[in-house]
Amino acid sequence: MFRVAADKFIVNITFGWEHAVAITDENDAGKLVSHRFPQYSFNAGMEPKFFRYLILDENFKHHLELSSPGGAGRNRVLKLSDMLQYKMNFPSEAEQKKIAAYFDDLDHLITLHHRKYINGKKEELLAWEQRKLGDDLVSIHTGTNLLGSTTNIGMPLIKMGNIQRGYFDTSKVEFLAENEQPDNEDIANYGDFFFNTRNTLELVGKGATWMKNSGEYAFNSNIARFELRNIDTIFFNYLYNTETMTRQIHARAMGTTSVAAIYPRTLESVGYLVPCMKEQQKIGAYFKHLDHLITLHQHKQNNLKNILKYIEITLIITKEAAKMPELEKIIEEKLIDQLIYGDSQWTYRKDLKTEEDLWKNFKYILEQNNKDRLNGESLSESEFEQVKNQLQFSSFYKAGEWLVGENGKVQVHVQRDTERLHLVVMNHEHIAGGSSVYEVINQYSALKNEEDDTLPARDRRFDVTLMINGLPMIHIELKNRQHSYMDGFHQIKKYIGEGKFTGIFSAVQMFVVSNGEDTKYFAAANDTELNPKFMSGWVDRDNNAVTNYLDFAKSVLRIPEAHEMIARYTVLDEDAKRLILLRPYQIHAIESIREASKTGKSGYVWHTTGSGKTLTSYKATRNLLMDIPAIDKAIFLIDRKDLDTQTTMAFQAYANNDLVDVDETDNVNDLKKKLKSDDRQVIVTTIQKMQILISKRLQEGTSEYSKIKNLKIAFVVDECHRAVTPKTKRELERFFGRSLWYGFTGTPRFGENPYPQLGDLPRTTEELYGKRLHKYTIQNAIHDNAVLGFQVEHNGPKNMEDETNVNVYDNETHMLKVLDIILNKSYHKLGFQNGKGQTYEGILTTSSIQMAQKYYDLLTRVKKGETSLEIDEKIKQVLPDFPKFAITYSVTENEEGSHVNQQKMQQSLDNYNQMFGTKYDFSQIQGYNSNLNKRLARKDTKFKSRNEQLDLVIVVDRLLTGFDAPCLSTIFIDRQPMGPHDLIQAFSRTNRIFDKNKTYGQIVTFQAPKLFKESVDNAVKLYSAGSTEGAILAEWDKVEPAFKKSLAALRVSAETPDDVAHMSLNEKRVFAKMFQTFDRLFAQIKSFTKYNDSMLEEYGITEEEYEKYVGRYQNVMEEIKLADGEEKGEPPVGPEEIEVDPDYELMAYSNTKIDYEYIINLIQNIVTPNEDEKEISSEERQKQIEEVKQYIEEMRKDNAKVADIMSNLVYEIELDERKYRGQSILNIVENMKHDCIDKVVSDFCRTWYASKEDVMYAALHYRNGEIPNESVIKSTIDYTMYKEVQEKAVPKFKYYAQCMKELKKVLDEEIKPLIDIA
DSSP states (O other), rough: EOOOOOSSSOOOOOTGTTOOOEOOOTTTOOEOTTTOEEEEHHHOTHHHHHHHHHOHHHHHHHHHTTTSSSOOOOOOOOOHHHTTOOOOOOEEEEEHHHHHHHHHHHHHHHHHEEEEEEETEEEEEEEEEEEHHHHEEEEEEEEOOOBEEEOOOOEEEOOOGGBBBSBBSSSSSSEETOEEEEEEEEEEEGEEEEEEEEOOOTTOOOOOOOOOOOSSSSBBEEEEEEEEEEOOOHHHHHHHHHHHHHHHHHHOOOOEEESSSSSGGGGGGGGEEEEOHHHHHHHHHHHHHHHHHHHHHHHHHHHHHHHHHHHHHHHSHHHHOOOOOOOOHHHHHHHHHHHOOOOOOOEETTTTOOOHHHHHHHHHHHHTTTTTTTTTTTOOOOHHHHHHHHTOOSSSSHHHHHHOOOOTTEEEEEEEEEEEEEEEEEEETTTTTTTEEEEEEEEEOOOOOOOOOOOOOOOEEEEEEEETTEEEEEEEEOOOOSSSSHHHHHHHHHHHHOOOOOGGGGGOOEEEOSSSSSSEEOOOOOOOOOOOGGGGGGGGGGGGEEEEEEHHHIIIOOOOOHHHHHTTEEETTTTTTTEOOOOHHHHHHHHHHHHHHHHHOOOOEEEEETTTTTHHHHHHHHHHHHTTTTOOOEEEEEOGGGGHHHHHHEEEEEESSSSSSSESSHHHHHHHHHHHOOOOOOOEEEEEHHHHHIIOOTTSSHHHHHHHOOOOOEEEEETTTTTOOHHHHHHHHSSTTEEEEEEEEOOOOOTTTTTOOOOOOSSSHHHHHOOEEEOOOOHHHTTTBBOOEEEEOSSSSSOOTTTOOOOTSSSHHHHHHHHHHHHSSSSSTTTTTOOOOOEEEEEESSSSHHHHHHHHHHHHHHHHOOSSOOOHHHHHHHTOOOOOOEOOOOOHOOOOOOOSHHHHHHHHHHHHHHTTTOOOOOOOHHHHHHHHHHHHHHSSGGGGGGGGOEEEEESSSSSSSOOOOOOOEEEEEEEEEOOOHHHHHTTTTBOOOOSSTTEEEEEOOOSOOHHHHHHHHHHHHTTTOOOOOOTBOOOHHHHHHHHHHHHHHHHHHHEEEEEGGGGGGHHHHHHHHHHHHHHHHHHHTTTTTTTTTTHHHTOOOOOOHHHHHHHHHHHHHHHHHHHHHHHTTOOSSTTTHHHHTOOOOOSSOOTHHHHHHHHHHHHHHHHHHOOSOOOOOHHHHHHHHHHHHHHHHHHHHHHHHHHHHHHHHHHHHHHOOOTTTSSHHHHHHHHHHHHHHHHHHHHHHHHOOOOOHHHHHHHOBBTTTBBBTTTHHHHOOOOHHHHHHHHHHHOOOHHHHHHHHHHHHIIIIIIIIHHHHH
8 A cells, every 4th residue: 555645646547547637635645545546746847736727638538548448348447658648738837826826716716605604603515406407408409401601691600619618619600691591499599508419529519508699690400409497507507517517428429539429318317416596596697707707817828828739849858859950750749739729620530540440430430421321320341342442543633523522512322232322421511510520640551552562662651641521631741840841742752653642542632741841732643743843832811921830730721721722722624634722822812802702892813924813713703603692693704815715725624523514605695595594603705795795685674684684793804904895894884783893814904004095984903893802923923933933035136226117127037037046046945955845835926917927938948948047956956846836816816817818827727737637727717726725735645745746836916815835935026015914914924834944934035125125124013013023034144244153153162073072061061052053043044045055165164064063963962961861950060151952953954864754754644544535546555655665765875774674664565555554654663773773783792792781872872983882881891701602703902992893883884874864
C-alpha cells in the first residue's frame, strides 16, 4: 500500500478510461491506496489547483480512453506511457493561479446555492427529487429537411455545428432560400431546448436552450427539440451540460469516433436530480446572469487557448531543440492541431493507417449515410466489392468526373438481388453539415504493389491526408524549413509514378506542399503531366500572400473552404482531360460577385489578361445560377466576332462534366425558346442575337413578351471593355429591367482611355457596370507567377521624322527584314533549344487582310527558296520542316473581305489541308478557325506531335484577344501602335505559363519604335497601378551591360570552372550565387534578336566553358544541400548574407533531357490513350510508334544507353499493346535505368572488391570527372580478397590507382549517360 500526498496527480489505472483521475489536496493526505493508483508530482511553475480543472477537459478524457487497451467488459488497463504523451495548454504560473482561484470561487457559489440556512442556524440540503428524462419528456420534434446555404438570403438555419455545450454559436450560419418558408414547428422559440442527434462521437448530443428571440431562426433535421413538463428549460440548460449528464448521454451514442448518432428515445432513461420549479427558476436565472458576467472573461480565455495551442510545442521542447528548425513531425502535428482545433469540423483519426483501415471506415460511413436505401442492412462482402471496383479510377480526371455527381450527389451503384441500389457517397449540398464527415489522417502506409514485382518500389508513408466521407480528397506533403517545398512536389510526383495513388487514393483531387514557410497547392495529375509552374500559392482578397502553412490551413483547408475547393472550385477541362483548381484571386472574384448578387448589385472584375478570366467568368456564371435561386437565367454574352474564339469552346469543355447545362444558341428563335423555357440553365449567346430578339422578334402585349421581359437575368460579359457598347447595354437594361450585369476584363476603360462621347452614355467601365468587385493587375499576376512578364524589342527603322508614314513599311524589302528576324533570329524566342516537338509558336499581326496575305505569299516563296532570304542551317537541324505556317481572320473579317481575299483564303486553306490532312473550304471557315485554335493550344494529345504543330500564324485582329495557347511565346507586330487596351490584350497572348524555358512573353515590333515604346509604357502603367516595373523587362542596352558585369563577377568568384573544385564551402556558396545571376542574364540576352553566338568570343566565354561551369555548379548545389542538411539550420560560418536559391532551374542550359521527356510523353500516350476517344486503328497506332522510333534514333546520336532502353521498351509495346497499359512510362524507364546502374555498379564491385554502397554514391554524384568520395572508396576496397580471386591481379602498388581509373571509365561510359538525362 502507498500513502497519498497532497497536490499530486493520481489516476486509477483500471478505470482511467472512465476518467477516474484527480488532483489530491490536504484532505487526501495520509490515506492509503494500492499499486493501481500511481501518483505524479508537478514540475516547478505548475499550479496543481489549475490542473484540477484542466483535466476535466473532454479531449483528455478521450485520450485516456485511447490509452486504455480493451479487455472483457470494463476490464481495461491504462497504459501510463501513452497517457503521459498527452499535450496540454497552460499559461504562466501567475495566470494559472488566477484561473484556479476564479473557478474555486465559482465552485463555492454553486455549493452555496445548493444549500441554505434554515432558521439561521442549521445548514442542510434542500429536497432534490430523483427523476428520469422520460418522466419529464412530453414530445420530441426534429427540424426541417430544407437545405441551407451560405449564399441564400432567407431565414437563418440552425445546424448541428451551431449547438455548443449550453449555448448557440451563430457567428457562422447558413440560410434558407428566399422563397422557402419552414413550418412553424421547425422555427426556434425562446426557451426551446435542443440537442444534436448526429455528429462525431465526441460532439454528438450537445444540448442548449434557445435564449434568443422567437421566430427568427429555423432548425434542421439533425437537431431535436424537447418539449418538457415540470422543468424550467433555462435551468435544464445548465443541468444537461453537467458532467454527470454528459457521461450518460455519451453512453447512449452509437457509431465511430467520426460518425455517431443518438436516438432521442434512448435518452428517456437518463437520470438526474431536480429541485422544485421555484428553485429551478432561481438557479436558472442565477446561472444565466452569471453567463453574462463571465462572457468577456470567457472570450479572453478562448483567445488565450488559441494562442497557447500554437505555441504549445515550443513550450515543451528544450532550449537546445528550440535552436533547430522545426522537424517535419512537429510541423505535421501543428498542422493537424490547426485543422481539428476550435470550431473546425475535421476529426483526427490516428487509428487509420492502412488501405484496409480506410476501406472499412469508408464502408461504415457509406452505410450510415444510406441506411434507408439499404433498408438497415449492411453491405455484404460481394456488394462492397462492387463499390470498390467503381472507385478504382484510371486517372485523377476520371475521379473528378465522378465527383461531379448527379444534381450534386456523388453515387455508387450496387446490385442487390434484383434491385439496383443507388448509394450516395457525397452530397455537395451538404457542405459543412448534413451527411458530410471530415477526417484527417497522417502517416498512412502506402504499400508496394504486390501485383508487379518487376518494378523496384518501396513502402511509402504519406504525411497528412484530408478525407470527406471516408475518401481521400486533399493530400499534403510537408518538409521542414531546411528543405524546399519543391522536395514535396518531387516526392508526390515520384509517389504517383510508383502507383501509390491508386485504390481508395485514386480519388484525390488536390495536393498541397509546404516547408512551413512556403505553401503551394495544385490539382492532381499524372506524373508526366505535373508541372511545378502550375502550382499556386494563396493570397487574400487584397492579393497579399499567405505563405505560412498554418495561415494557409486557416484560409484554405478549414471547413467549409476545403470542401468548396473540391465541390465548387475544381473545374474539369474536357479538352485537355485535366483537373483545374482555381487560383485564389479567381475564387475571391467569384465570391465578390456572389456577395454583390445577394444585394442586387452589379459590377465588374478587373483581372489581367492571361490570368484565366474565361474560367473565372464560367464559374461565376455557373455559381450565380446554382447559388441564387431568385435568378431565372444566367446568360454569358459574347460579341459575334468572338464566335470562333476559344471562349465558347472553353465554356462547353468546362460544362460537359458540370451540374449545369451550357447551351449555345443557334439562332434568334433558339434563343427565344431557351428564354421561355422553365429550365434554369446557362445560355451562351451573342449580343447581336439578343438585340434582334428584343427589337424585332417579340411583340409587346403578348404572353411571351411579358414572360421574357420579366425574367430575372444575370448577364456575364467577358472582355466587357469592348464586347457590349454602352448604347447596346442601355437598350438591354431597359428591356430586362430586373437584370444584373457582371463584366470581366483585363483592360478596363478608364478616364485615360474612355469610350467615345455619345450623349449621356457611360464612358468608363465603372460607369457602365458599377463598382469594381475585384482587382488583379499585371504586377499582381507576375508576382504570384500566374503569368510571365514581357520582353519587348522595338526593331523598326530608327531616326524617322514621321514614324506614322506607313508607306515606308509596305514593300518587300521591309517584309523580308521582318521575316529574317522571325525565321533566323528567334531561335530562343521560339524555343528551338527545347528540341523537336517542344518548340513554341509565334503570331505575326499586320494592319490589314491584304498585308497579311502578302506576308503569307512571301513566306511561301521564302520556304520554296524563291527569295534572297535563306533559313539558317542551325534552325533546320532542329526543325527541317520549319516554318509551318497558316493565316486566319475572324468570321466577320472574312465576310467583309473582297472576292480576291476569299480566293486567297481558299488557297491557304488548301495548303493547311495538305499539311494536316484536313478538308476545310471557305464555307467552313468557322470550323477551320476552331481547328486552328486547338492546334495552337496543344491541349489535345494529338497536337503534341511535331507532325501536327504550327510554328507561325499570320493574323490581323483575330487571336489578339480571348485566345489562350500557353505554348505561344512571341507576337511579332508589323503595324502602327494600338490603343492601351488593345496593346495589353495582344501582348498577353504570349505570357501564359508553360514550361521552365519559357520565362517571359516576347514582343517584337517593326514599326514606329519611339511611338511604340511610349505607347507600351503608357499602357503598362495604366494597367499595373502606375508602373512598368516587373511587367516590362529591361531592353538590350541595359541587359547586355548587366550580362557583362555578371560574367566579370563570375570570373572573380571562379576564374575558370576548374577553380571551383578547390574552394571552401562558403566560397562555393558565393560561386553558386554568382552563377545563378549569370545564367539568368545569359538566357535573357540569348532571347534578343540582336544576339548571335559569335558575340560570345567578344564577351570572353564559350558555350563549352559555360557547360563546364554548369557541371561545377550542379556539384556545388549537391554539396550545399548535403551540408545544409548536416548543419541542421545553423548559419554558415562567414558570409551569412549569401543565400543561394535551392529551387533555381538553369535557364540558359539545354541538353537532351527535354527530348527525353518529350519521347516519354509520346510513349505514354500510346500505352494510355484517352479513354473517351474512339479507338485508333492499328495503322494509326503503328504510325505513332514509328514517330517515337524516329525520335529515339535521333537521341541515339547523343545517348545510346538511354536510346537502347527506350528501344527495348517500344519493342515490348509493339509485341503486346496492353503491356504497361495505365502505368507511368517515366517511372518504368527510370527503374530500367536504375537497374542498369545497379548492374554496372555490382559488376564493378565484384571485380574490385569495393563497397557497393560507396560506389553507388559515387555513381549518383559523379560530375566533371570528380569522384566525390574517392578517399572513402580507397579505404574500403579489399586488395587481399581481390588478389585471391583474380587470376591476373595487378600489384598492390598499382591496385588503388588502377581501381580508380577503371571506376572513372565506368562512370563516364556506363553511368554518366544514364544519370545526366534523369
